[in-house]
Amino acid sequence: GVRYVRYIIVAFFILTVIYFVSNSADVTNLRTHIPDSKSPSEGGTNSGTQDASPNDAKVKTTYDPAQFLMAMTPNDPGWDDLTSINKGPRMNATFVTLARNSDVWEIAKSIRQVEDRFNRRYNYDWVFLNDQPFDDTFKKVTTSLVSGKTYYGLIPEEHWSFPDWIDQDKAARVRKEMKEKEIIYGDSISYRHMCRFESGFFFRQELMMNYDYYWRVEPSVELFCDIHYDPFRFMHENNKKYSFTISLYEYPETIPTLWDSVKKFMKNHPEHIASGNSMGFLSDDGGETYNRCHFWSNFEIGNLNWLRSKAYLDYFESLDKDGGFFYERWGDAPVHSIAAALMLPKEEIHFFNDIAYYHVPFTHCPTGENLRTALKCHCKPSDNFDWKGYSCTSRFFEINNMEKPEGWDKEG
Ligand code: GDP
Ligand code: MN
Numbered sequence: 001g002v003r004y005v006r007y008i009i010v011a012f013f014i015l016t017v018i019y020f021v022s023n024s025a026d027v028t029n030l031r032t033h034i035p036d037s038k039s040p041s042e043g044g045t046n047s048g049t050q051d052a053s054p055n056d057a058k059v060k061t062t063y064d065p066a067q068f069l070m071a072m073t074p075n076d077p078g079w080d081d082l083t084s085i086n087k088g089p090r091m092n093a094t095f096v097t098l099a100r101n102s103d104v105w106e107i108a109k110s111i112r113q114v115e116d117r118f119n120r121r122y123n124y125d126w127v128f129l130n131d132q133p134f135d136d137t138f139k140k141v142t143t144s145l146v147s148g149k150t151y152y153g154l155i156p157e158e159h160w161s162f163p164d165w166i167d168q169d170k171a172a173r174v175r176k177e178m179k180e181k182e183i184i185y186g187d188s189i190s191y192r193h194m195c196r197f198e199s200g201f202f203f204r205q206e207l208m209m210n211y212d213y214y215w216r217v218e219p220s221v222e223l224f225c226d227i228h229y230d231p232f233r234f235m236h237e238n239n240k241k242y243s244f245t246i247s248l249y250e251y252p253e254t255i256p257t258l259w260d261s262v263k264k265f266m267k268n269h270p271e272h273i274a275s276g277n278s279m280g281f282l283s284d285d286g287g288e289t290y291n292r293c294h295f296w297s298n299f300e301i302g303n304l305n306w307l308r309s310k311a312y313l314d315y316f317e318s319l320d321k322d323g324g325f326f327y328e329r330w331g332d333a334p335v336h337s338i339a340a341a342l343m344l345p346k347e348e349i350h351f352f353n354d355i356a357y358y359h360v361p362f363t364h365c366p367t368g369e370n371l372r373t374a375l376k377c378h379c380k381p382s383d384n385f386d387w388k389g390y391s392c393t394s395r396f397f398e399i400n401n402m403e404k405p406e407g408w409d410k411e412g
Helices: 002-031 063-071 101-117 135-143 168-180 187-202 208-210 231-238 257-270 310-322 330-344 367-373 392-401
Strands: 094-098 125-130 150-153 213-216 243-244 248-251 294-297 299-305 347-349 357-359 363-366
Touching: 094 101, 094 187, 094 208, 101 135, 125 135, 125 208, 135 150, 150 208, 150 294, 187 213, 187 310, 187 330, 231 299, 248 392, 257 310, 257 330, 294 330, 310 330
Parallel strands: 094 125, 094 213, 125 150, 243 347
Antiparallel strands: 213 299, 243 299, 248 294, 357 363
């Protein structure tokens, strides 16, 4: 009898050991996905592993906080508990929204998602800008939804009107022609003021002067995943100046002479062109022509001091003098993107795979099933635009020698 008991005890012991060994092997496997074992709070490096030989076509992907989240447990340092207010170091940062009073219910939806997925634990401020005074309903609704402080700014007229060097007749002729060609917003005056304002003025509004970082939010956008860390702090700690979630090709009809204007600027201001820039993202022939790739600027997290730098202001002024905001219909997306790609070293532009985003008609749903599960995403993976034909994001990965996230060729 005693012998049987002994056998049972030994068998139980062996099974227990097997159970623990197999579990810890899982954890070890997960952790080997991490390119650099530092947690975000210890400040990982942003430039990826440096041990690849110069001949290696592919270098490991850049520091990506999502990689940590996938491997972390809630007890690890760096994991931001979604049930409590984040007490980490705060950045001097704000959300910023340009909107009309009539946009109130659509911006309400956007705010609610940004708050639920991120800001309710961080309570960053939110600046609203408008070419008309905001009404009481707009202020009441938005203030009740934002967990941080809200501020409402009226845009000065000189930032939302035709500069005196613009030939009004020529501008009116263009609008008529573009309407006949059915170009989107082709005949709109206000849309042109909006694009010029977002290109050259939002970052120097009085209310914005208090901040170093901004996150642009438009009406009717969606966020599909939790954000377990502070993207502003990520930008700061990794010296990122500009970021995006979606990239694509611009309509050629809206920018016929934009690249000519950019080339003129490059010639007059070679001192503003960064070495190690992202020209390869913009051009397939070394800068001769523009391939129309741009970062979609309705989502942006960026550094305001960069936009307020002499380099960016010289660039905007040069483009503005050429008149294409009115004689054509230059968008702020290609204007910002070209600036970032030419005047920043390429390491300073960041792609947020882990921020899931929708603005009609495109979706960025993070690549990687583990990531989507960890972040409680509710987007449909096959809606992800990143690796489809009309996206420029593959090109961004190529010029940065980054490996595409695992699953990019299987999802969607
Ligand atoms: P789209 O995304 O290019 O289709 O353009 P939107 O209509 O979304 O406009 C871009 C941003 O500018 C949004 O945040 C709008 O709320 C805002 N916007 C557009 N036109 C005006 C305008 O005339 N006045 C104000 N105050 N905001 C505008
Ligand atoms: Mn929009």
